[in-house]
Amino acid sequence: MSTFKAPKGTYDLTPPDSAVYLAVREAISAPLKRAGYGYIETPGFEQVELFSRGVGESTDIVTKEMYTLTTRGGDQLALRPEGTASVLRAALEANLHKAGNLPVKLWYSGSYYRYERPQAGRYRHFSQVGAEAIGAEDPALDAELIILAVDAYKSLGLKNFRLLLNSLGDKECRPAYRDALQGFLRGLDLDEDTRRRIEINPLRVLDDKREAVQKQLVGAPMLRDHLCEACKEYHEQVRELLTAAGVAFVDDEKLVRGLDYYTRTTFEFVHDGLGSQSAVGGGGRYDGLSEMIGGPALPSVGWALGVDRTVLALKAEGIELELPAATQVFAVPLGEEARRVLFGLVTELRRAGVATDFAFGGKGLKNAMKSANRSGARFALVAGERDLAEGVVQLKDLESGEQKAVAFDTVVSEVLSAQG
Numbered sequence: 001m002s003t004f005k006a007p008k009g010t011y012d013l014t015p016p017d018s019a020v021y022l023a024v025r026e027a028i029s030a031p032l033k034r035a036g037y038g039y040i041e042t043p044g045f046e047q048v049e050l051f052s053r054g055v056g057e058s059t060d061i062v063t064k065e066m067y068t069l070t071t072r073g074g075d076q077l078a079l080r081p082e083g084t085a086s087v088l089r090a091a092l093e094a095n096l097h098k099a100g101n102l103p104v105k106l107w108y109s110g111s112y113y114r115y116e117r118p119q120a121g122r123y124r125h126f127s128q129v130g131a132e133a134i135g136a137e138d139p140a141l142d143a144e145l146i147i148l149a150v151d152a153y154k155s156l157g158l159k160n161f162r163l164l165l166n167s168l169g170d171k172e173c174r175p176a177y178r179d180a181l182q183g184f185l186r187g188l189d190l191d192e193d194t195r196r197r198i199e200i201n202p203l204r205v206l207d208d209k210r211e212a213v214q215k216q217l218v219g220a221p222m223l224r225d226h227l228c229e230a231c232k233e234y235h236e237q238v239r240e241l242l243t244a245a246g247v248a249f250v251d252d253e254k255l256v257r258g259l260d261y262y263t264r265t266t267f268e269f270v271h272d273g274l275g276s277q278s279a280v281g282g283g284g285r286y287d288g289l290s291e292m293i294g295g296p297a298l299p300s301v302g303w304a305l306g307v308d309r310t311v312l313a314l315k316a317e318g319i320e321l322e323l324p325a326a327t328q329v330f331a332v333p334l335g336e337e338a339r340r341v342l343f344g345l346v347t348e349l350r351r352a353g354v355a356t357d358f359a360f361g362g363k364g365l366k367n368a369m370k371s372a373n374r375s376g377a378r379f380a381l382v383a384g385e386r387d388l389a390e391g392v393v394q395l396k397d398l399e400s401g402e403q404k405a406v407a408f409d410t411v412v413s414e415v416l417s418a419q420g
Contacts, residue, residue: 009116009124011308015326021127023321024310025109027156028129031148037107037131042086044111045069048076053292054085054261056201065114079113083130084261084286084302085293091134092295102135103300109307121274121312130283132302134290139234142265142285142301143241149269149281149303150247156310157319161280163247164268166255167235168203169227170287171263177226178202188216207256222253231264238265261286265301271309273316280313281305329356329415330372334365334384342383342393345411352412354419373398379415 006012013021052062067079080086087106091097096104109129116122131148133141146163153161169177181202190198190205190213197204206217227235242249255266268282283303290298314321331346333339342358349356357375359368365382372380383393392405395414406414 007124009118011123011125019323019326020311020314020321021307023323024156024307024314025127025129028149028152028305028307028310029107029109030155031151032107032131035105035144035148037105037133040087040090040106040108041110042080042083042090042108044113045077045079046086046089048078050085050089050293051078051081054088054289055082056204056261061114065116067113067115080110081112081114083108083110083112083128083304084132085289087130087132087302088134088289088295088298088300089293091132092290092293092298097135097296097298103133103141104135105131105133107131121309123308127307128281128304129307130302130304132300134300135298137285137287137299139237139265140241142238143245145283145301145303146238146242146267147245147247149305152305153269153280153310156314156321158271158310158313158317160273160317161269161271161313163249164252164255164270165239165242165249166252166266167223167227167231167264168256168262168266168284169223169231169264173226173228173231174223174263177221177223180221180226181206184220190216203256206254217254224253234264261289261292263287267303269305271313271316274309274312279306280309325355325376325378327355327357327375327377328419329354329379329381330375330377331356331358331381332365332368332372332383333359334382337385337388338383341388341408342381345381345393345408348412349415352416354412354415379418381411 048066048068051066055061061081066081069077071077087108091104091106107130109127111125111127113125115124118124131145133145150163168174182198185198185202185205194205194208194213205213206220208214239249255268262284264285264287266284269280270278271280272278274280281303283301285299285301287299289300290296329349331342333342346356346358357377359371363371369380378398380396380398381393382396387393387405390405392407393411394403395406395411395418396403397418
């Protein structure tokens with residue numbers, strides 16, 4: 001038993017479960033690659049100011065959940081709690097927006113960190129795949145990203161997820177709504193923290209999950225009644241494009257999301273099989289974020305989908321992904337000379353693209369064949385002194401039990417043809 005354990009609220013990914021996580025990441029990223037999104041990777045920590053400015057001073061993420069540290073040089077850093085601010089910072093720093101081809105389309109995958117009360121579906125270290133389209137204001141771009149996320153979920157076989165959709169307006173129409181909402185909220189019986197939030201970002205109060213608060217929000221002014229004509233038209237185009245693509249959605253006038261940078265299109269994917277932590281992913285448009293972190297005006301849109309949450313959704317629906325076998329061929333040598341010959345054949349098979357493993361540690365035939373069966377391999381390669389003298393190895397089908405002698409120089413072609 002090890003002295004050390006994974007920190008509270010975190011998890012280790014180990015085989016065979018880790019193969020499911022890898023498959024989910026691949027499924028989410030595959031539609032993005034087909035749509036011209038390039039891979040980007042950013043550091044696991046950034047300057048605190050990047051998140052306090054971009055994510056928002058009033059958000060729970062910044063006020064309660066960020067892991068922060070002070071370096072020996074006195075710099076204030078934070079483990080990244082989300083991906084968008086980091087990706088936009090990196091794109092600006094690399095001047096990707098000046099390459100002349102907007103939008104800049106990027107996707108990423110990584111771990112993120114928030115100090116939260118651990119529970120099912122909520123961890124202090126979690127994994128996401130995200131996508132950002134930077135530098136274009138176009139309802140077709142918003143629709144594209146949503147469709148790509150839907151296609152990713154469907155490719156995994158998920159059915160019981162729902163898309164919630166809303167518009168948060170823009171700098172033209174949101175101020176009037178903000179005033180109306182603040183006037184309503186100030187008349188409610190709310191705690192001091194929530195009252196402070198009313199003055200900083202009142203829309204965040206709508207996102208409060210506490211039942212006592214939600215009961216008081218009945219009759220609150222809705223943003224849809226305050227949208228300017230441009231925002232109404234933009235949102236309607238997004239809705240029409242989604243409908244034309246066969247994407248079902250639910251209009252959710254209270255959908256805000258937990259980040260301050262969102263404008264106009266805002267969306268969330270929820271799954272009813274996950275209990276209280278029902279969100280499996282979400283995103284939206286963030287037209288003012290670039291200016292917030294010191295860049296030029298770059299209207300942008302993006303999303304992040306939770307890998308952990310998606311795995312939980314698969315389990316809730318009883319979906320088992322069809323994963324390729326980690327090992328296709330398992331080599332069992334009998335004697336030192338056979339070890340040398342079979343090890344060479346193992347290397348040849350791997351170079352030919354065949355997943356192949358080897359009975360390490362000088363195991364006897366019985367134990368080595370047990371290892372072969374446990375590996376999930378379809379075939380075993382077995383060789384002893386008599387086989388070597390004849391220039392052959394035994395190729396055994398572990399499913400049917402059939403076995404035949406195969407010449408050294410034809411092993412690779414025999415295995416490839418037997419795999420079909």
